[in-house]
Amino acid sequence: METQGRRLYEELGTLARFVDNAMHAISTVTPQIMSSSTQLPTAASHLSDLKKMTEDGTLEVMRLTELLQDHHASMAKELSGVVDALKAIDCATLAGRLEHVRSILAQDDKHLMEIMTALSFQDLVAQRVKKLVAILDEVQTKLVELVVVFGLQRNGHEAVGTGIADQMLKQLEESKTTAMKQQVADDLLAQFGFK
Amino acid sequence: MPADPNMKILVVDDMVTMRKIVKNILKQLGFANTDEAENGEEGLQKLRGGSYNFVVSDWNMPVMTGIEMLRAIRADEKLKSIPVLMVTAEAQQSNLIEAVQAGVSNYIVKPFTAETMQEKIGKIFK
Numbered sequence: 207m208e209t210q211g212r213r214l215y216e217e218l219g220t221l222a223r224f225v226d227n228a229m230h231a232i233s234t235v236t237p238q239i240m241s242s243s244t245q246l247p248t249a250a251s252h253l254s255d256l257k258k259m260t261e262d263g264t265l266e267v268m269r270l271t272e273l274l275q276d277h278h279a280s281m282a283k284e285l286s287g288v289v290d291a292l293k294a295i296d297c298a299t300l301a302g303r304l305e306h307v308r309s310i311l312a313q314d315d316k317h318l319m320e321i322m323t324a325l326s327f328q329d330l331v332a333q334r335v336k337k338l339v340a341i342l343d344e345v346q347t348k349l350v351e352l353v354v355v356f357g358l359q360r361n362g363h364e365a366v367g368t369g370i371a372d373q374m375l376k377q378l379e380e381s382k383t384t385a386m387k388q389q390v391a392d393d394l395l396a397q398f399g400f401k
Numbered sequence: 402m403p404a405d406p407n408m409k410i411l412v413v414d415d416m417v418t419m420r421k422i423v424k425n426i427l428k429q430l431g432f433a434n435t436d437e438a439e440n441g442e443e444g445l446q447k448l449r450g451g452s453y454n455f456v457v458s459d460w461n462m463p464v465m466t467g468i469e470m471l472r473a474i475r476a477d478e479k480l481k482s483i484p485v486l487m488v489t490a491e492a493q494q495s496n497l498i499e500a501v502q503a504g505v506s507n508y509i510v511k512p513f514t515a516e517t518m519q520e521k522i523g524k525i526f527k
Contacts, residue, residue, distance in 0.1 A: 264418045272425065315429070319515050322425045326512045329419045333461065333490055 246346040257335040264328040404526035408454035412437045413444040415462040441465030460489035475504040
């Protein structure tokens with residue numbers, strides 16, 4: 207009976223040490239957990255910005271492509287009229303050359319349509335970004351739960367990370383407000399004598 | 402019966418870029434009479450309010466997905482005969498099977514080419 211009591215006492219001692227070690231391990235990662243949980247919304251925001259930037263760029267390429275397509279359609283129509291007129295006055299050589307120009311335009315039309323189709327990459331990028339943002343939200347929720355469960359508290363500046371990821375996120379965040387527009391750059395260049 | 406160049410086509414996609422791409426391809430293929438909707442619910446409203454002959458729809462959309470809209474179209478006496486072409490990044494076999502069971506007319510996987518779109522339209526309206 208005494209032996210059993212002693213074993214139980216030892217087991218409880220081992221368990222208490224294990225719990226103590228676990229608590230110690232968790233407390234040492236507290237700053238990182240706090241840092242990650244506060245930075246995840248920023249990372250998600252940058253991903254959303256990325257989606258917006260690709261969308262804006264894609265729409266501009268589309269606008270210009272559609273402009274070219276419309277111009278091509280007008281040129282093709284004009285050329286048809288000229289070809290018909292030349293054929294009517296028996297200028298077969300000139301008509302033939304213009305027919306050739308028209309076929310080049312038709313080939314370019316095909317390329318323009320391929321450019322439009324290739325721009326569907328933006329939709330695929332946006333879908334992946336949306337999924338990544340959802341994953342980050344989920345991870346953030348779990349981290350916050352961890353913080354609540356273990357009673358981890360933000361401890362002043364300890365929560366601010368110093369790793370590469372932290373620095374990169376900080377740079378990205380700063381670039382939102384400090385990124386220079388071309389007009390500003392041109393104004394600055396002008397001040398330095400660039401015309 | 403070949404596709405009528407004047408048929409009214411509804412393009413349903415939550416991404417403005419994809420709506421523009423699909424509309425542009427349709428225009429280049431000779432189908433200029435197009436309209437658009439941002440999700441399945443808006444698509445259904447437009448379909449119920451107008452005389453559309455063909456629907457090109459995405460799968461993943463907020464509010465109402467493409468597959469939900471497809472089921473609603475097939476369950477609606479007035480709309481059930483409208484051909485529906487799904488253009489989607491959902492490239493799993495199970496998705497395709499689900500779409501076929503729901504009554505899809507054909508299925509295009511993103512990214513796609515104009516030739517693929519032309520081929521599918523040709524098959525739907527042959």
